[in-house]
Amino acid sequence: MNEVFARGPSLFVRLAIILVLSLGAMIVDTKVANFATARTYLNSMVSPLQYIANLPGAMLSWSADRFSSRQTLLKNNEKLTNQVTLMSEQLQRFRILEQENKNLRKLLDAPVRDSMHKMITELMAVDTSPYSHQIVINKGALDGVFLSQSVLDDSGIVGQISEVGTTNSRVLLISDVTHAIPVRIERNNVRFIAVGDGSLDSLQLQHVPHSADIEEGDILVSSGLGEVFPEGYPVGTITKIIRNESRPFAEVTATPFAKLDRIKYLLLLWPQETAPAGAIAPNTILTDAIPPEDLEEKQ
């Protein structure tokens, strides 16, 4: 029914009410810590939309998997076999080193470092808003995901879980402006804090004195301080140092190792005590970890 005369409060009053309510919601959402649980419910409510939005991409990659030619499959197979051979050779040496390191730590009475349980997860959606770098992954509270869990890709730290839903969860990337990660330089153990600057391929080191022993090409690894990220995972490499003496601190830029703009598969890490049943234990031989039905399908 078309109405000539509008009913209810005038347009301007409605606008004013909505603006005030929005501002109130913003303040409550940022300042009240317990609001995170409410957001979990809201996320679960809108997750069907995310699944639908993900369908075209999922179908494309499914059809690419099905219709790739025998030639490419053979080529990929050869490449991956070579890679596995090379990596298992490195792994053999690494195992011995790890054992040696454990023994040495025992001699020094230092606590032995536990390896982490892991689980592979897949990207579901990318936050398209340019103001925050977040992604959604397809594992949630049902899989044992917890708040501020570390997320990695095959080359370095990607970020941490910022919101947990029932079947999916949100990851805050290390490049987000609100994210900071404690790091140390691998070469000399100098500690810094790497803060995201809103661009996917750079991080800023904060409060670096001009005299700090830091060079371009230095490798940053997570320092384990702050107790969010486990120690010793690669974060990035230093690409630019500007030592302008008129500024209080040197301006140091690093590039993250993780390919934050082309994420597809990610790893979730669990400490030994809290790992869920589905996670891959650190001491499994990786070729055995693949379920047998997958292998049969591939043969």
Place this chain on the structure above:
Amino acid sequence: MKLNQTLIPASIIVAFILQIMPMPASIDVYRPDWLLLLLCYWTMALPNRVGVGATAICGVVLDVLYGTSLGVHSFAMVIPVYLVAANYQRFRNYSVVQQAIMIFILSMLYHMLVYWLQYWLTGVQFRFEFLWPVITSVFLWPWLFWFLRRYRRLFRVT
């Protein structure tokens, strides 16, 4: 009658999906403001059905989908939609080119509001890449306008 009620929500859901569909990072910066354009169209064509109230609800849903603080997008979208709702008769009589210019201003306002609110909440740095969607939205508007008018007349949405 029943079908008629669901056509606008259906178009809004499609706009949500287009808004959050994962894209390669290189194309992603050019993604037009599907939801804002759609709400502007419906507000202009049927101000008795869609207005600031519907926009506020859509904005909150978009905030949940984007993971931004609740209220950022509802605040930023309600103001452009209010301007359309207040001037819908004038807007209807504009040519498509004039409408596209208005869309430029509205979309710019929307992006600046989102930026200001995000700056206030998290202290983000401004980049000109943030304004690419304004340009793509302007070029999308004539096609979207034509398509939605066909849609509205075909299904007699009132």
